[in-house]
Amino acid sequence: MPAWLTRQQALIDFTLASLARRKLKNLGLLLVYTLIVFLLASVMLFGHALRREAAAVLKDSPEVIIQRMVAGRHDLIPPGYLDRLGHIRGVQSQQGRLWGYYYDPVVKANYTVMVPGPDAASPVATGRVVVGAAMARARGLAPGNLISLRAYSGRLFSFTVADVLDHDSELVSADLVLMTEADFRAFFEITAGHYTDIVLSVANPQEVRNVAAKISAALPDSRPILRDEVLRTYESVFNWREGIVLVLLAGALLAFAIFAWEKASGLSAEEKREIGILKAIGWETGDVLKMKFWEGALVSLTAFLLGYVAAYLHVFHFASALFEPVLKGWAVLYPRFELTPAVDGLQVATLFFFTVFPYTVATTVPIWRAAITDPDAAMRG
Amino acid sequence: MIELLNVRKAYNQGRSNEFWALDGIDLVVERGRMTAFRGPSGSGKTTLLTLVGCLARPTSGRVRLDGRDISGLPERFLTQIRRRTFGFVFQQFNLIQGLSARDNIMLPAYPLGGDGRALRERAEELLVALRLGHRGDARVEWLSGGEQQRVAIARALINDPEVVIADEPTANLDSALAREFLAIVEGLKDQGKTILLSSHDPLVTEAGMVDRVHSLRDGRLVTAG
Amino acid sequence: MLFQPAIIALLLASGTGLALLAAAAPFAWELIRRWDIASGSERQLRLERRTYLMSTLLTLVFASQLLALLLFVFNADRMAVMFVGAMCAVGALNVDPFGFPALASQIAVFFLAAIWLVINHVDSRASDYPLVRVKYALLLAILPVVALTFTLQLEYFLNLRADVITSCCGSLFSSEARSLGGDAAALPARPAMVLFYGTLAAAVATALVHVRSGRAAWLVAGSAAAAFVAALAGIVSFVSLYVYEHPHHHCPFCILKPDYDYQGYWLYLPLFTAAAAGLAVGALRPFAGIPSLAGILPAISRRLAWFAAGGFTACAAVATFMVLRSRLILIGG
Numbered sequence: 001m002p003a004w005l006t007r008q009q010a011l012i013d014f015t016l017a018s019l020a021r022r023k024l025k026n027l028g029l030l031l032v033y034t035l036i037v038f039l040l041a042s043v044m045l046f047g048h049a050l051r052r053e054a055a056a057v058l059k060d061s062p063e064v065i066i067q068r069m070v071a072g073r074h075d076l077i078p079p080g081y082l083d084r085l086g087h088i089r090g091v092q093s094q095q096g097r098l099w100g101y102y103y104d105p106v107v108k109a110n111y112t113v114m115v116p117g118p119d120a121a122s123p124v125a126t127g128r129v130v131v132g133a134a135m136a137r138a139r140g141l142a143p144g145n146l147i148s149l150r151a152y153s154g155r156l157f158s159f160t161v162a163d164v165l166d167h168d169s170e171l172v173s174a175d176l177v178l179m180t181e182a183d184f185r186a187f188f189e190i191t192a193g194h195y196t197d198i199v200l201s202v203a204n205p206q207e208v209r210n211v212a213a214k215i216s217a218a219l220p221d222s223r224p225i226l227r228d229e230v231l232r233t234y235e236s237v238f239n240w241r242e243g244i245v246l247v248l249l250a251g252a253l254l255a256f257a258i259f260a261w262e263k264a265s266g267l268s269a270e271e272k273r274e275i276g277i278l279k280a281i282g283w284e285t286g287d288v289l290k291m292k293f294w295e296g297a298l299v300s301l302t303a304f305l306l307g308y309v310a311a312y313l314h315v316f317h318f319a320s321a322l323f324e325p326v327l328k329g330w331a332v333l334y335p336r337f338e339l340t341p342a343v344d345g346l347q348v349a350t351l352f353f354f355t356v357f358p359y360t361v362a363t364t365v366p367i368w369r370a371a372i373t374d375p376d377a378a379m380r381g
Numbered sequence: 382m383i384e385l386l387n388v389r390k391a392y393n394q395g396r397s398n399e400f401w402a403l404d405g406i407d408l409v410v411e412r413g414r415m416t417a418f419r420g421p422s423g424s425g426k427t428t429l430l431t432l433v434g435c436l437a438r439p440t441s442g443r444v445r446l447d448g449r450d451i452s453g454l455p456e457r458f459l460t461q462i463r464r465r466t467f468g469f470v471f472q473q474f475n476l477i478q479g480l481s482a483r484d485n486i487m488l489p490a491y492p493l494g495g496d497g498r499a500l501r502e503r504a505e506e507l508l509v510a511l512r513l514g515h516r517g518d519a520r521v522e523w524l525s526g527g528e529q530q531r532v533a534i535a536r537a538l539i540n541d542p543e544v545v546i547a548d549e550p551t552a553n554l555d556s557a558l559a560r561e562f563l564a565i566v567e568g569l570k571d572q573g574k575t576i577l578l579s580s581h582d583p584l585v586t587e588a589g590m591v592d593r594v595h596s597l598r599d600g601r602l603v604t605a606g
Numbered sequence: 607m608l609f610q611p612a613i614i615a616l617l618l619a620s621g622t623g624l625a626l627l628a629a630a631a632p633f634a635w636e637l638i639r640r641w642d643i644a645s646g647s648e649r650q651l652r653l654e655r656r657t658y659l660m661s662t663l664l665t666l667v668f669a670s671q672l673l674a675l676l677l678f679v680f681n682a683d684r685m686a687v688m689f690v691g692a693m694c695a696v697g698a699l700n701v702d703p704f705g706f707p708a709l710a711s712q713i714a715v716f717f718l719a720a721i722w723l724v725i726n727h728v729d730s731r732a733s734d735y736p737l738v739r740v741k742y743a744l745l746l747a748i749l750p751v752v753a754l755t756f757t758l759q760l761e762y763f764l765n766l767r768a769d770v771i772t773s774c775c776g777s778l779f780s781s782e783a784r785s786l787g788g789d790a791a792a793l794p795a796r797p798a799m800v801l802f803y804g805t806l807a808a809a810v811a812t813a814l815v816h817v818r819s820g821r822a823a824w825l826v827a828g829s830a831a832a833a834f835v836a837a838l839a840g841i842v843s844f845v846s847l848y849v850y851e852h853p854h855h856h857c858p859f860c861i862l863k864p865d866y867d868y869q870g871y872w873l874y875l876p877l878f879t880a881a882a883a884g885l886a887v888g889a890l891r892p893f894a895g896i897p898s899l900a901g902i903l904p905a906i907s908r909r910l911a912w913f914a915a916g917g918f919t920a921c922a923a924v925a926t927f928m929v930l931r932s933r934l935i936l937i938g939g
Contacts (some may be wrong), residue, residue: 004494006495006496010928021478067444195555243610280475285456349673353677393648
């Protein structure tokens with residue numbers, strides 16, 4: 001082994017031994033450090049998982065959604081609009097959609113009522129509905145049960161629950177009710193030919209913006225919404241929320257840096273004496289710095305690993321119990337969902353900059369101050 | 382081998398409590414000899430040993446080691462010379478608590494980055510030579526005063542230095558242990574090592590194996606015996 | 607401004623780095639003025655001790671800058687989703703006029719920092735610290751560049767609006783664009799290849815000459831700089847095409863993406879290392895005459911030249927491997 005390697009090895013050995021000799025002090029630091037990493041990592045893992053979830057859901061959604069605007073408000077699509085879109089070049093298929101909201105006074109929550117598309121994974125039959133998991137929980141529904149809903153018109157409708165949607169993407173499907181087109185039109189009293197909105201699929205992704213421009217020209221009272229725009233909005237909204245939480249945590253981060261500074265500069269008389277001895281018996285300032293560097297690296301690495309693993313468990317196995325209310329939506333029907341575990345290099349690098357970097361900066365000067373102890377101090381002391 | 386030319390050393394330079402610990406020392410230390418410095422406390426014995434042993438730099442004047450001027454060397458290079466040339470035994474022993482005797486002995490070798498196994502073997506040899514073979518794994522705070530002294534000597538020898546420097550080595554020892562210490566040091570001298578001692582213990586300064594005794598007062602050499 | 611973790615982290619890193627350097631500047635100035643190695647005065651001892659702090663701080667700052675460079679590109683790529691028309695880092699960097707200057711400035715800091723660390727290394731091995739003044743003068747010279755980088759980054763991030771329409775890499779690096787990137791892409795594949803392999807070979811050759819004879823240090827630095835530029839041009843104009851297997855996709859950043867198995871790192875890491883080492887050989891040249899460095903500097907200079915030769919060779923080899931493995935045929939056939 002080259003000399004510098006054995007030297008580092010010896011320094012690490014000594015560092016481990018001296019860390020072990022001061023267990024209590026170091027455990028306190030490790031605990032606070034781990035907590036900081038845990039907090040920040042939880043925020044980041046959670047935000048990242050939400051973004052991925054949203055992106056995964058949107059991946060299968062249509063490229064363009066067209067809404068009709070009346071007096072600046074979203075209105076029903078009148079008959080004839082669908083046909084007029086068929087003539088725009090680049091549009092692969094178009095389809096009218098029916099969906100709406102229903103307030104259920106029983107559980108005091110809003111449902112999203114939808115007619116599944118023709119190629120939907122869970123087709124429904126007349127008189128039957130498929131419901132989201134959160135709603136099923138709220139009303140205690142299981143497949144085969146009967147559910148009665150009073151329409152806005154005052155009429156009472158009964159449906160059989162055909163199925164409950166699985167948990168995979170509960171974030172968006174928690175409050176969903178799927179029914180047939182006929183049932184939907186009857187329930188909300190929407191006459192044939194009218195739709196809530198229209199979805200288009202465009203074959204060439206580069207053409208989407210052109211198609212949108214043509215739609216705006218052909219149907220001036222319509223508003224095309226592009227999938228990419230929704231994705232972008234989600235991305236920046238989630239990033240923004242994550243950023244806000246991080247800034248709120250900046251206070252904690254600063255406190256941590258001060259704490260680390262305190263710990264590093266408040267060397268006990270015992271430690272000072274030790275460094276003096278090391279210098280007297282032949283250690284150089286650089287060697288002491290290196291030893292302290294290894295100490296910091298070991299503490300940081302341990303705290304980083306522990307904090308990250310704890311955050312991972314927190315987010316992906318314990319459903320982010322600590323701050324779900326901050327980052328998720330505000331619906332009454334609270335989604336209970338397991339995020340798909342995802343670790344991301346950018347995120348780990350960012351987290352590193354938020355934790356290890358401030359720690360290192362905060363401890364550098366105190367460490368240096370300890371390391372420059374006069375070598376002859378041991379003799380004069 | 383070690384020459385001091387008009388060496389002065391100040392503390393708190395430029396401040397009101399400025400104080401010259403050494404004030405114009407000229408001295409030659411010969412190889413293979415045992416030299417003792419005596420004088421009242423505050424006379425500059427310890428400061429002189431720190432300058433000779435490359436623990437500190439003189440404020441002015443020259444220090445030559447084997448003809449090479451080392452007085453202007455930065456700490457990094459001074460340390461490199463020091464850890465190969467000098468071994469130190471301190472008055473308070475200055476062992477690191479919580480570590481075993483063996484670990485304490487090996488400490489000065491860590492920054493050199495030598496082979497780990499050879500180092501452990503060497504530590505073992507020293508433990509045996511200084512009758513500490515059975516105490517190698519004991520933490521130093523559990524050792525007796527004499528044993529601690531011997532650990533400190535072993536530590537001074539781990540890098541096989543040419544010169545052993547001992548500052549008030551017998552201050553914390555009773556007469557029997559002090560004699561034992563002198564016997565060990567005599568053995569080192571017989572191996573060809575240069576020995577430098579500071580002491581006001583007549584047991585040391587008047588011992589037969591001491592070749593030269595220098596007296597210090599107020600930072601100056603007053604006699605050369 | 608976009609308020610997101612990676613951006614905050616980047617600004618935190620470069621802001622802290624700048625603050626540390628700025629705080630070190632007065633000490634650097636004092637060192638330059640008062641340094642006197644022959645003196646044993648307490649002030650000199652204090653100055654010497656301070657050099658340890660300075661080296662440590664600078665190593666820390668420069669290490670974080672290197673990481674920040676990676677994070678910057680990485681983050682730019684990730685942000686692309688948020689800008690209409692931006693498909694990768696190029697689009698994201700083009701959202702406002704400060705993106706590419708910020709990147710260039712960050713790269714400049716990287717090279718200056720590498721050179722500083724090399725000089726520091728050499729200096730700390732000579733017992734009279736002959737380069738102390740040079741080192742700290744250089745530090746004062748680097749400070750404005752770090753400040754510039756920070757300002758550019760801040761401007762870049764402050765000007766980001768998630769809805770600005772930007773050109774994506776398809777348009778910046780397509781042959782019609784009249785920017786620097788466009789020029790490199792417009793270079794037809796064959797001359798680009800000649801330039802790429804030619805300059806890399808020249809850089810390796812001069813580095814090897816330096817390893818053998820210890821001469822031609824300036825040439826090593828010059829050819830390393832040329833090879834760095836030529837290699838980037840080569841990556842834009844033909845290597846990337848082979849990686850993407852697409853005759854018009856010239857982006858130099860997409861090869862860093864997981865979609866392409868992070869292949870770019872295999873190109874860029876040796877390239878940056880080699881260029882830094884080559885530049886450092888030239889940076890050491892003016893000090894070769896200092897007596898106390900006579901036994902130290904040539905060995906280090908040669909080792910650096912080895913690094914440069916090895917890095918450029920590795921870069922060329924990786925590029926060749928990418929070209930040979932690709933199913934795209936650009937030339938002949």
